[in-house]
Amino acid sequence: MHNFNVFHNDLQFKACNHAYRLQFTVGTTLREKEFADIPKFEYAFKKFSEILVGDFHADLLVDIIGVVDQMVFSQTQASLKKIIFNIRDSSGDVITCTLWESHAMKFFNCYNNFTVSELMIVLLTHARDKEGQGKYPSTVSNSWCGSKILIDDEIPDYQKYKDSFATLTLSCDSLSQGNNELSQYSNLSDDDRFFYKAEVKSFSEIAALTSAKEITxxxxxxxxxxxxxxxxxxxxxxxxxxxxxxxxxxxxxxxxxxxxxxxxxx
Structure with missing residues (x-):
């Protein structure tokens, strides 16, 4: 790599916690070179248990891998595409993942065409950690620029990860059950969808709230x-x-x- 700039790594969201970053210029040139001791694919997956307890930096993007545990929400017909699902890692911990736009559509299409008896393994790179609010735990989502989603045999060393997830027990008995739940949600009216799994509080309960954290x-x-x-x-x-x-x-x-x-x- 020739003719590039070196800056402080002070971006709003960072791919690594190194103090400096390299930035291309119009005159930057690249030449491919093989290094036997540097693997082509290397991931440092974030543990879900660490995300759940808030052990992360919100400005540092992470890689995650897990098996689809349960579909929660689907919005694929509107102009803004959105998918929410629960994902479980090899330790059995579950977090909620939100995908937007092209990432959401890729996941949705794979999910609908998936064999119901198989586990669906998802790898998301450069994901954003989002701090939980109130009783709701921390979640992850794709970043608007930079994230890549790999599903099943797109994942390098796929069989290794498939074996590590083989003994997991999922919230849904199968993807077929998850599809049925998603179909039921999709058929809700706008009013019912607004109240879907909402926490209802009276005015007196709202007035009595003492927590400094935001709740919805x-x-x-x-x-x-x-x-x-x-x-x-x-x-x-x-x-x-x-x-x-x-x-x-x-x-x-x-x-x-x-x-x-x-x-x-x-």
Missing amino acids: CVTIGTTAMFIVGKQREYYGGCSKCTKKADLKDVSFTCKCGTYNLSSTPS
Whole structure:
């Protein structure tokens, strides 16, 4: 390799943790040369157990390999293609993987044409680790530029990895069962899909949240009478649980048992 630049490895996402990186210029030239002691393919796979406990750097891309454990979500008809599935490594640990665009379509096509009695092994290079939120664990996804997905016999030394996964027990008895679950999800209405596996919390539970971590949940309610103030719209409610107060400017005892001298703007 001739005529290249050397920069600090300060990219937003890095393929390795070396202090420097090499960058091509318009005048860079390459010449192929064989080195017997340097393997053509070498992967340092990230352990799923380390990802689950947060033992990773969010800006450092990783390689992962595992067997498809269960399909979770499929969005292949929309303009933005997306697949979510659970993947299990040789130690039995499971993480959730999200694939986008061409990676999602390649996986989806292979999944639909796969023999149901076989394990489907997936290798994803330069994957992004994403920190978990609330009760949801950390996940991985392909990076927009740089990731490569290899499936089954596309993987170098495929038989070696196939043997290492042979004794695993999967969440789905077969890919056929996973396809049935995915088909059921695909047939949901937009409203049902919005609530699919959602955690529902009441307003009082939301008001009582003390965790500093972000969580995602949904709530359902009717519109109360709103009062237009100088800074925002609000309604009169309980100071503890924020339930709507039927009485205005008088003391009352809320259904949650809290005594209020007057309603509190909520």
